[in-house]
Amino acid sequence: MRSDTTGFWTPVALSADVLAGTVIPARVSAGIIALWRSQSGHVAASADRCPHRGMSLSHGFVRGEALSCIYHGWSYGQDGRCVRIPAHPGLTPPETIRVTTYAVRESDGIVWVAEGTPASDPPSLAGWIPLRTLTVEADREAIETAAGASASADGLLETTRADERLCLLLSPSQQVRTGMQTVTHVLVADGCLPPVRIAASRSAERLRRMAETAAEKGRLP
Amino acid sequence: MMRLYDYVLSPSCYKVRLMAALAGVSLELRPVDFHPGAEHRGPELLSLNPAGSLPILVDGDLVLTESSAILVYLAGKAASQWLGRASPVDAAREQQWLSFSSRLTTSLGSARLHEMLLRPGDIGALQAAGIAALRELEAGLVEQRLQGRAFLVANAPTVADIACFPYVALAPDGGISLDPYPAIRLWSRALRALPGFIEMPGIHRLHELKPEPLLEPGVV
Missing domain, CATH: 3.30.70 (Alpha-Beta Plaits)
Structure with a gap:
């Protein structure tokens, strides 16, 4: 898995265990991350820390295509950008408010998270x-x-x-x-x-x- | 109306409140000063239940103790679909998990009391017993899912699920993480998504099922 020096894929969960519209904690070498699947089925991964008050985003919830923090409802898209701050409904959040994201792949029923920049695809699990x-x-x-x-x-x-x-x-x-x-x-x-x-x-x-x-x-x- | 001698932070009392809510039974709640007053060990309650435990359910002349028995009574009276009685296997599985639930109380529940109310105990041993029980539950739920059943006895929830759910959901109060158990996570979500589900402190509804707060520009 560490066969190249640029990065590697870590298998973090079974696809079937990450339901649409849910977020779960997952473990990579950097620690716990928030792994979530949008209502339409897209899987994404971000740092497990809301930049607002530091709450674990894996304790949060998914509505539609955004991951929301359970504390004050700040919501993030798959690209990590803050898309909504409920206490300021008229505000378009500035681009600087974002969470760190990780590249994610789903193949053969496994969700893989990139650590670094892997040179190739996740391994095949054919059969x-x-x-x-x-x-x-x-x-x-x-x-x-x-x-x-x-x-x-x-x-x-x-x-x-x-x-x-x-x-x-x-x-x-x-x-x-x-x-x-x-x-x-x-x-x-x-x-x-x-x-x-x-x-x-x-x-x-x-x-x-x-x-x-x-x-x-x-x-x- | 049935009267429940109740303590809001007790997972065993919550089992009864939850079952009643799901079965559509109204309860008269009689709050008991469990902590710090130890009212459950006082003369009035000991005369109802010499074991000095909660919950206690009083329905006319009937006095019931032990939460599993109370769950069976509520389901039998008002919601018999919550009893796993479709086959001898279902009935036996239901009994198995009802008995198992008492092991959750002595492991996860005792770890929680140790951490929250500073009750004496060997926290390492309690947590190890709790983890062993969670692994057993996880394995059981995996095998049920492989046979097309989302719950402990059948593909619909029974009293066995209600008996096991609260202490499991509150395991983190005793310093025991639920992260390593994907099947328990799915099961817990399925229970919390049931129509009529009610909360207790530490066990919340699925937030995404609550209506989106109304956006009122200008109101902070």
Whole structure:
């Protein structure tokens, strides 16, 4: 994922988990960002801080094509420009009022956020479909050990157990208050039936338990 | 009219107020000085409920305690579609999640009391138990969604959802983030979007569903 020096794509969420007209917090290496989808379906990402009073924009709400702050309702378009200040209804907000934005791509059912300026598109996930997102309280190495396989440069880790195929799409591990954390998207083979998907969901939880147990042991003195 | 012995900041009392609102039942609210007065441990309320807990529902000669039992009573009287009784599996799932909800109270709820009212307790252990419960709920909701069901028992909400929702929604009060749980987020949104949904302090309606404030130029 860091194969080039100009930037990389971080997989932050499943497309299906970002409903039209909603905003959620998402994690990139810079910290938490506000990830939102407009009523018409466009996904955008911005810094999680309203320039007015510093409130988290991921606590805000989406009306139409704008993200609004829950505190005083300042609203921002996908390009980050402030489009409305409710306390000053007659005012066209000056261009200088804006939030930092991030480039976003949606492909193969995953929302990717650019950190820096990636030289290429997000990796293809052809043949897989996203199942769910798990947060693992362990670093990538512990997950690789638990799965008995290594992740590719793009963060893709394939594992086969019995006749069940599972693919984990690992975001870069982050240092958080409680230790290392890795947001992990679970993918299954395209076309598999609900019972197979449920089994895959449980397998992913088993891998998480193994990775976290190993990480916990590593932390003991 | 049924009378609810109520404390506005209690998630368990809110379960009853919410179920009543969704079922269209009117309640007479009798506020209890839970904090700092500990009125629920006073002689009047102990004579109604020796356990000294809230909520208490009084309907004529009937006195009910324990929020899950009260939810089942309200739904059975006024909104039987809120009871998961379509099959033995549904009935069992409903009981499973009603029992599970008490684990939310002892984990997430105790962490919240520790952080908000300085109740004694091992906050690390309470938070760990809360996270384990949230992960269990998340996994359950993922499996339901994979079978085309948006709620804990069926594709429509039941008393089990109401029993689990408040302590989950207030988990951040106990220092427990809800960010890692996409399925819980979708479920919580679906519940808050229900017609008749009411708020409690810390659990708000979906802001985008409220009408846009009228723009009145010149009025600040």
